[in-house]
Amino acid sequence: MRTDRGFSQAINAILRSRTEEDAFSGVARITVGEKEVFACAYGRASRAWGIPNRLSTRFDTASLTKLFTTVAALQLVDAGAFALDEPVMPFLGLTGTAISDDVTLFQLLTHSSGIADDAEEEEGEDYADLWKEKPNYSVVETADFLPQFVHKPPNFPPGRGCRYNNCAYILAGLMIEKATGKAFRDVVVERVFELADMSDSGFFRLDRVTRDLAEGADPLRDESQAIVGWEKSIYSFPPIGSPDSGAHVTAADLDRFIRAVRAGRLLSQELTYLFFQPQVDYYERDDWKARYGLGLWFRVEKRNEAVTFCQKEGYNAGVSAILRYYFEQDLCLVLLSNMADGVWQPAREMHDLIVSRASGNSEAER
Numbered sequence: 001m002r003t004d005r006g007f008s009q010a011i012n013a014i015l016r017s018r019t020e021e022d023a024f025s026g027v028a029r030i031t032v033g034e035k036e037v038f039a040c041a042y043g044r045a046s047r048a049w050g051i052p053n054r055l056s057t058r059f060d061t062a063s064l065t066k067l068f069t070t071v072a073a074l075q076l077v078d079a080g081a082f083a084l085d086e087p088v089m090p091f092l093g094l095t096g097t098a099i100s101d102d103v104t105l106f107q108l109l110t111h112s113s114g115i116a117d118d119a120e121e122e123e124g125e126d127y128a129d130l131w132k133e134k135p136n137y138s139v140v141e142t143a144d145f146l147p148q149f150v151h152k153p154p155n156f157p158p159g160r161g162c163r164y165n166n167c168a169y170i171l172a173g174l175m176i177e178k179a180t181g182k183a184f185r186d187v188v189v190e191r192v193f194e195l196a197d198m199s200d201s202g203f204f205r206l207d208r209v210t211r212d213l214a215e216g217a218d219p220l221r222d223e224s225q226a227i228v229g230w231e232k233s234i235y236s237f238p239p240i241g242s243p244d245s246g247a248h249v250t251a252a253d254l255d256r257f258i259r260a261v262r263a264g265r266l267l268s269q270e271l272t273y274l275f276f277q278p279q280v281d282y283y284e285r286d287d288w289k290a291r292y293g294l295g296l297w298f299r300v301e302k303r304n305e306a307v308t309f310c311q312k313e314g315y316n317a318g319v320s321a322i323l324r325y326y327f328e329q330d331l332c333l334v335l336l337s338n339m340a341d342g343v344w345q346p347a348r349e350m351h352d353l354i355v356s357r358a359s360g361n362s363e364a365e366r
Contacts, residue, residue: 026059026337027040028333028346031331048215064249064312066244069173073172074275085105086105088175089101114157115155115168122163130148137238189203216339218233218341255332258325275293320340321335
């Protein structure tokens with residue numbers, strides 16, 4: 001473990017306490033600019049074999065994968081392969097579906113397309129339930145997802161709302177494949193991972209043996225909520241990642257990704273700026289509101305309309321992940337866990353510490 005005085009000690013205390021309670025297993029990394037101020041691994045990469053997580057362990061990121069899809073799509077916008085306002089279905093040549101020809105790439109990436117999802121998670125549907133009757137191993141290529149959503153009625157007209165949607169990114173992935181003539185995963189590895197120096201990241205089949213790969217597992221509880229065993233997540237999603245989910249990364253690689261985009265290494269100046277700008281209203285809290293951008297969502301303070309941070313999170317059985325970037329501090333927080341409920345409570349507590357740290361630095365500067 002590498003620490004940075006009291007701040008890092010407090011972060012470590014949060015995560016160690018959660019680990020001792022079997023409520024966290026994973027890694028955390030915090031950088032400020034080029035400086036790593038905290039990095040530590042907790043819990044087990046394999047509960048069956050008692051193998052500990054390490055900073056080099058690769059974790060399923062679930063929906064954080066959407067950020068890689070977004071950047072790959074924007075690179076093709078930069079290249080002139082299609083436009084952000086490109087009508088999706090005509091571009092793909094898909095007809096006879098319930099999806100409007102008016103849906104654009106911009107709407108897909110900002111969750112404002114209104115198309116139906118295969119599992120309507122905002123209504124409480126469980127993504128894992130999709131695979132109770134359909135074998136998860138039968139969905140491997142991007143086009144394999146289409147029958148699960150293209151004939152379902154839309155939730156609202158294109159551009160008339162904001163509703164989190166996984167399958168919007170399936171369509172974006174198909175656009176990437178049509179424009180490049182290559183498989184989605186190959187494009188992301190070549191155009192995103194390699195350019196961002198994410199040398200340990202990739203798309204790995206769960207039915208193959210891969211080194212340094214965390215196994216997802218969640219606690220089984222009795223009526224008293226005591227843990228009586230652990231359930232693996234191998235039947236809860238397809239065996240390899242897709243445009244909406246399932247890339248495996250290290251914490252350091254995820255930090256490299258957001259900083260590479262921020263530095264303009266992956267996108268043009270215009271699209272780099274756009275990537276870090278909120279675009280559509282999502283939801284509100286008492287003193288702040290969430291607005292979606294292109295893949296990321298942004299916390300906007302109501303009192304002054306200032307953007308505090310941008311974030312993408314991922315959730316699935318045996319998976320939880322957060323990538324968060326605080327603009328004023330140039331601080332990047334990465335939390336990766338091989339438990340579904342691993343990162344959420346630590347992230348809330350760590351946010352308070354990060355805000356306090358910023359306040360303390362301001363006082364010291366004065």
